[in-house]
Amino acid sequence: MTLFRLECRTHIKTLVIWIVVVGVLTLGLVSLFPAMKDMGLQQMDLKSMPKDMLKAFNLSDMAALATIKGYFGYEYQYIVIATGIFAAMLGTNALAREEAEGTIGYLYAQPITRLSIVGSKMLANSLLYTVYWAVSMAIAFLGCILFKESGASVHGLFKSFAQLAFSGWVMGLTFLVFGFLLSSFLSTNKSATSLSLGVVFLTFILGVVGKMNDDFQALVFFSPVDTALPSTVFKNGIEWNYIVTDLIVIMVSCLLTFWIYKRKDLKV
Amino acid sequence: MPVIELSHISKRFGKFVAVNDLSFSVEQGEFFGFIGPNGAGKSTTMNMMLNFIKRSGGEISLLGKSVPQHDLDVKKRIGYVPSDVRFYPQLRVQDLIRYTLDFHHMEGDQAEIDRYFELFQIDRKKKFGDLSLGNKKKVALVCALIHHPELIIMDEPTNGLDPLMHARLFRVLKEKQEQGATIFLSSHNLKEVEDYCSKVAFIRSGQLVGVEDLSQVNKKTKIVTLKGSKLPLDEMKAIGATCTKKEEHEARFLYEGGLPQLFSTLSNLSTDLEDVTVANRDLEEQFMSMYERQEGERL
Numbered sequence: 001m002t003l004f005r006l007e008c009r010t011h012i013k014t015l016v017i018w019i020v021v022v023g024v025l026t027l028g029l030v031s032l033f034p035a036m037k038d039m040g041l042q043q044m045d046l047k048s049m050p051k052d053m054l055k056a057f058n059l060s061d062m063a064a065l066a067t068i069k070g071y072f073g074y075e076y077q078y079i080v081i082a083t084g085i086f087a088a089m090l091g092t093n094a095l096a097r098e099e100a101e102g103t104i105g106y107l108y109a110q111p112i113t114r115l116s117i118v119g120s121k122m123l124a125n126s127l128l129y130t131v132y133w134a135v136s137m138a139i140a141f142l143g144c145i146l147f148k149e150s151g152a153s154v155h156g157l158f159k160s161f162a163q164l165a166f167s168g169w170v171m172g173l174t175f176l177v178f179g180f181l182l183s184s185f186l187s188t189n190k191s192a193t194s195l196s197l198g199v200v201f202l203t204f205i206l207g208v209v210g211k212m213n214d215d216f217q218a219l220v221f222f223s224p225v226d227t228a229l230p231s232t233v234f235k236n237g238i239e240w241n242y243i244v245t246d247l248i249v250i251m252v253s254c255l256l257t258f259w260i261y262k263r264k265d266l267k268v
Numbered sequence: 269m270p271v272i273e274l275s276h277i278s279k280r281f282g283k284f285v286a287v288n289d290l291s292f293s294v295e296q297g298e299f300f301g302f303i304g305p306n307g308a309g310k311s312t313t314m315n316m317m318l319n320f321i322k323r324s325g326g327e328i329s330l331l332g333k334s335v336p337q338h339d340l341d342v343k344k345r346i347g348y349v350p351s352d353v354r355f356y357p358q359l360r361v362q363d364l365i366r367y368t369l370d371f372h373h374m375e376g377d378q379a380e381i382d383r384y385f386e387l388f389q390i391d392r393k394k395k396f397g398d399l400s401l402g403n404k405k406k407v408a409l410v411c412a413l414i415h416h417p418e419l420i421i422m423d424e425p426t427n428g429l430d431p432l433m434h435a436r437l438f439r440v441l442k443e444k445q446e447q448g449a450t451i452f453l454s455s456h457n458l459k460e461v462e463d464y465c466s467k468v469a470f471i472r473s474g475q476l477v478g479v480e481d482l483s484q485v486n487k488k489t490k491i492v493t494l495k496g497s498k499l500p501l502d503e504m505k506a507i508g509a510t511c512t513k514k515e516e517h518e519a520r521f522l523y524e525g526g527l528p529q530l531f532s533t534l535s536n537l538s539t540d541l542e543d544v545t546v547a548n549r550d551l552e553e554q555f556m557s558m559y560e561r562q563e564g565e566r567l
Contacts, residue, residue: 005370006367010356029369101357101457102352103356104356105350105353106356106411108352109343109346110371111340111344111371111372112343113339179307180399262269263322265321268311268320268321268350
């Protein structure tokens with residue numbers, strides 16, 4: 001519990017910064033909806049563009065952009081990718097930073113087991129991520145209510161946001177716990193940011209390839225971002241097959257992290 | 269029962285052997301020194317004791333319990349001062365002390381905390397990252413002592429401390445020792461080891477060179493230095509002195525016999541000596557002769 005508190009305290013500033021930046025960005029994007037709608041963006045003819053490419057960028061249904069759900073579903077996918085990066089960075093830094101900054105010398109001299117270190121840090125960072133995602137979703141929902149087109153159902157919007165909130169939460173936890181697994185190998189956090197970016201973009205590109213070519217469709221399962229693509233979730237609801245895949249990744253990463261960290265030589 | 273018992277421990281990093289078949293023990297209440305040149309394996313040994321790194325072989329027992337199997341129980345009763353103190357820089361000193369007590373599930377005695385802050389002149393409101401090296405060391409000392417450990421393990425604790433704080437630290441450690449705590453001190457400062465430790469282990473290239481009881485050896489063994497044109501090597505040998513250094517006009521001997529016999533031998537010499545010095549054998553001399561002896565054996 002002490003390490004849990006210490007970890008939360010250490011990251012509180014980062015959390016606030018991410019919430020503020022993502023909140024402002026979300027409100028900025030949503031506030032553009034009335035103007036974009038009036039510009040007739042949905043009437044743009046995309047027939048000349050390759051179908052697969054449109055699929056890859058989730059642009060297949062331009063008519064949907066005339067609704068707040070369709071517009072938000074397309075724009076917010078980039079925030080979802082940023083959210084994945086935030087979650088991966090929390091995880092990748094969590095264990096490696098203690099060794100890189102030398103604070104592991106203090107921490108591990110206290111009566112605390114390695115399993116408790118990993119467990120407390122995982123819980124604390126999961127809580128931080130949950131708070132970030134809950135606040136981000138609340139801001140996005142309020143923004144959508146504020147700028148929605150007349151006649152859009154608040155109840156329908158709420159249901160879609162609840163599904164997105166859940167899917168996005170699972171996606172973030174997947175990146176977070178996978179980040180922990182990477183962190184258990186590292187003894188410095190110098191490469192944590194680049195690793196986080198690499199993991200999120202690589203898996204996202206795998207998802208894009210999977211969507212572009214039916215022969216590689218299975219690759220979509222390697223892309224946690226596809227679990228929480230707003231346009232897909234708004235259209236099809238929660239994609240349970242992706243959720244289950246993410247949960248398996250979470251479980252395996254979690255077990256491997258505990259196993260590796262228990263056996264490694266800590267760099268003091 | 270020994271408080272620290274290392275039995276044939278070793279540590280390899282790939283092909284490099286950092287610690288090799290190291291064994292020694294420390295009894296309860298001892299002030300035990302652990303010395304050796306840079307890279308001798310002192311920190312690696314302590315890191316194995318604290319389970320920061322896994323040993324490649326051997327057994328470690330602290331406070332009667334094997335490590336790492338009883339790691340948690342053992343750490344509740346240990347205080348540790350690292351050589352390179354890198355605690356959470358964003359935390360204030362008072363928060364670090366609070367967290368340390370929380371880790372030990374202790375409330376802590378505010379009067380005792382205040383006493384340490386006053387004794388070591390620590391500004392409790394300052395952030396740890398803003399402190400000087402010496403002040404960081406002092407905070408590490410308070411963190412290591414505040415939960416009343418039975419075993420205090422210190423790696424170069426006086427680095428960065430001024431003489432006044434140095435004296436205060438050892439006063440506190442002596443108090444702890446009198447209360448029954450065992451103190452394990454790794455240091456490059458041979459003077460402080462000699463002044464405070466009752467026993468010392470010498471380590472070199474990951475191997476134990478020897479363990480000496482300082483209270484016995486230092487009092488018993490004298491260093492006799494003679495200067496003159498004709499040095500009485502045979503006469504000194506006859507009274508049991510061992511020559512450790514011989515130059516043209518100077519020789520040094522280790523002598524464990526009585527002083528009257530030494531002075532009688534020197535006064536009966538047919539030639540006059542230019543200078544005679546008799547001194548207690550200090551740790552530095554002991555340290556050097558041990559390593560030179562081992563080096564000689566190796567060659």
